[in-house]
Amino acid sequence: MPYRADVLLDSLSPAGCRLTTFVLTYPRFVHAELLTHRLFSRNSSSSRAIPVKKLIEQVAEEAVVPVWWGKNQPGMQAREELGLTEQEEARRIWLSARDQAVAAARRLVEIGGHKQIVNRMLEPWMWITVILSGTTYENFFALRCHGDAQPELRTLAEMMREAYAASTPEAVPAGTWHLPFMRDDDRRLPLDVQRKIAVARCARVSYLTHFGKRDIEKDVDLYERLLVDRHMSPFEHVAVASLEPIPDGNFVGWKQYRSLVESGQVALGAGAP
Incomplete structure (x- = not known):
């Protein structure tokens, strides 16, 4: 399980705000340093x-x-x-x-x-796999691609910077959802189901099963359990494009699904901005 820094999904809002989701693999012993970057949403494989x-x-x-x-x-x-x-x-x-x-x-x-x-x-001696999403990477690259950074984290950051530069984000209109781990055939499903399975698949990184066989019913069931138990971090990777560069949670120009759920807008059937 060597180092990995792959762009999973890359989207650009009408306000010019880029939301990029990575799949990362790196040494567990530098994970705490990555967690200091609070502008990122992340879910990781769990030792437990x-x-x-x-x-x-x-x-x-x-x-x-x-x-x-x-x-x-x-x-x-x-x-x-x-x-x-x-x-x-x-x-x-x-x-x-x-x-x-x-x-x-x-x-x-x-x-x-x-x-x-x-x-x-x-x-x-462990590797850790992480799903990481964010709209602001400049500070991370400046700090962690620097010669003073821990070498293992610098290795990861340089791979991320290279992948980020090589990726072309898809420009989307306001109201378009950023849905990691969605396949083409999944997009035929109702939007509310798409959001649920995207959340569940981001959460499955805890068990290192998100790249295995996919079962929509199990994904929806996992989503419901996450919601009931208030495990809300996987909801942050799913977001909807806004017209303006307005901050929401740790994103800019994108409204996080988590904030919509926690504010009751989704449950009440309200539209997203």
Whole structure:
């Protein structure tokens, strides 16, 4: 499961506001740094939701390894890398620690430990998959493509910047919905159903199943459970284009489905702006 930064959906509102949804894969240990960027909506694969056996297989076969073996010095950034001999030894130590963590995780499973605890032991070597949407990327690229950024996050940010530059957003009229993970045949469904299944498919990243077999009834059922349990973050990726560059939630020029649901506009049958 190597680094990934794919543009899933790219839309441009009449006000010139670009809403871009990415599918990302990167090391779990830099996830907290990405979360500091509050202008993004995101949902991620959860350590608590993935079976221990599956996670152990992942870290055993495709463990995350640092892209830069920085040499110790004062400050937050390593300006110099270890020598080649030291890099090889550092990699060996890193993977040896992985092996010890895997052995400990297996032992915890044997005595009945739950995955929400066991899987935490494996996070330094884990990849994480994230659905990320936003209308403002400039600050993120400026900070995270910089030489001072954590090398693993900089690797991701540079891939995102390249994909963003290579993508041409689709210009849409006001009232058009940004619906990630929709297939052509899904667009024949009523709009309210399309919104529900888009929300559900964004949420399924928690279980790493959003690229597998799709079942509309199960998607709608998941949507209803998310709504009842107030798990609202997946609703943010779905949005409708506005005429003006008006902020809504963490987007500009797009009205988030979450805000429409929470304000009762959708439930009351009111039209979106």
